[in-house]
Amino acid sequence: MKKILLSLLSIGVVAVGAVLATQAFFSDEEKSTGNVFEAGALDLKIDYKSTYTRDRVVYEGPHWEWKDLTTEKFFELSDVKPGDKGEGTISLHVFDNNAWGCVNLLPTMNDDVSSTEPELKVDVENTDSIFDGELAQNMQFRVWADICDSGDNATGVDSVVARPGDNIYQEGCDRPLTGGTGPITPMSWALADSQHPNVFTGVVEPLLGSHDYYLGVEWGIPDAVGNIIQTDKYMADVSFYVEQSRNNPRFVCRVPTQGEGQSLKLENETPVVGGPWEVIEDEVYANLTWTGDGATFNYSLTGQGLAANTDYALIYYADGWPGNNPGAFIGEGATDGSGNLAFAGNPDLGIDLPMPADGNYAVGAKLWLVLSSDYNSGNPSTGPMTAWQPDKYLFEGNVYIHYNDTDIP
Incomplete structure (x- = not known):
């Protein structure tokens, strides 16, 4: 029986070979040429406009169209006094993919610089440290997502029609990011990350690519501050960071914390x-x-x-x-x-x-x-x-x- 099966198998193989040798089958070929993987782009650009008010006169401050930042400064003022104030509008543009976003602040100086006779009546003698000043602690800041859009209807605040980027804080409509005195330690705030609501939408989601976002910034020195800030100088570096959100669901904005490498x-x-x-x-x-x-x-x-x-x-x-x-x-x-x-x-x-x-x-x-x-x-x-x-x-x-x-x- 085994021999018969082997013989039949041999015959079958030969028969198949004969068919292959004598038949022409229908055929077709489809070709995909020039296949490409091209990386997308993630680029953050910033434009800015600002004003500075002193003696109740409003002056134009630094401003620029959207660009990559190099040496630009949001604020650069040399003779601030109690009662002075200013504002700025920062416009963020993420090209062209969705991204998580953070804003970081690194204080680099809060210096007493020198000690005048009026200042010494309310403060101690200047030291060698560049962080012995009081200006930061006596300035007031507010930063918010400038999103309020009232259409053609006034908001009730001085009969103002609100628009995104108008740099007028609308209570209950714009979304606050942070506020208080000037930070003297490194800080980080989430514009959008996996653990905090997007400050512009209120939902945990990334910033949208090719979309305009506006941050309003106000600063002021209260009238009652007095001589303690004389000659003081406050400096800080502000940086914005974006990182792709796709395939990156756990991104969190943070400053370095203790207890980690x-x-x-x-x-x-x-x-x-x-x-x-x-x-x-x-x-x-x-x-x-x-x-x-x-x-x-x-x-x-x-x-x-x-x-x-x-x-x-x-x-x-x-x-x-x-x-x-x-x-x-x-x-x-x-x-x-x-x-x-x-x-x-x-x-x-x-x-x-x-x-x-x-x-x-x-x-x-x-x-x-x-x-x-x-x-x-x-x-x-x-x-x-x-x-x-x-x-x-x-x-x-x-x-x-x-x-x-x-x-x-």
Whole structure:
């Protein structure tokens, strides 16, 4: 029986072969050529207009058509006084995909600058810190989603017809984002993210691509503030960040928080009279990472472009000079013959960063990379600074950190 089946199988194969050899089948071919995957674009552009009111006279402030921001400033005023106020309208345009969006504020100065005789009657003497001023705390700000549209009907507020972007806050119609005194610590607000309602729509959803969004901004100095703000200077960096929402359902706006891995780029800087130092854009820098809060400060540092075969100390510098308020030695390493640097450690600092006596306590701690020979005359296990050669150091780039030593009371 097995032989019969094999024979039949052989015959069947031969028969099929004969059919293939003698038949012409219908056929067709469809071809798709030039297949392309092209990445979409996500680009945020901003336009702006503003006014400034003093002595009840309204002056035009900074303004520009929509663009990518480089050196533009929303506010740049040099002689503000109690009773002054101003406003601005920020228009956001996300091209051309839907996106989550955040606005971040980083204070870079709230300085007393100098102490006049009238100011000293209500304030203490000026210190070395650039965060010893009172201007920020005595200014009032309000930021809102300027969405109110009353059509042709007046809102009842001075018989005004409301329009999106008119920069007139309509209570109960426009949506508030934030308000209060000037922030002196880094802040972040969600325009739209996965955990907060979209400030423009009130629904948890992203910003729509190719759509105009308006933020209104008001600031003012109350009449009653008085002499305590004389000569003070408040500066802050404002940044807007967008990130694609598609395939990104859990995005959340945030500032760095304690208890998580963090990083800081240390760079060489140049002094600026009356303002924060400016970063020199070159290839001389160090990257510092640490694991966040803990019983020890677990860190690693790599650097390049430094002086060759030289000892460097990583320190916490606590204003004012010489930085022992109290400052702290964190670690030390030596560069190789090419100026590259790498070291790590886990010291028990025994203090939080910053400490209350630090002149920058309100905003955070400064970490510097300095010549070991300039820190306590070459005995870097303790401070303070005993020499000053800033062109040979790396600084925190006006980014102040927070660290909680968890094994101290």
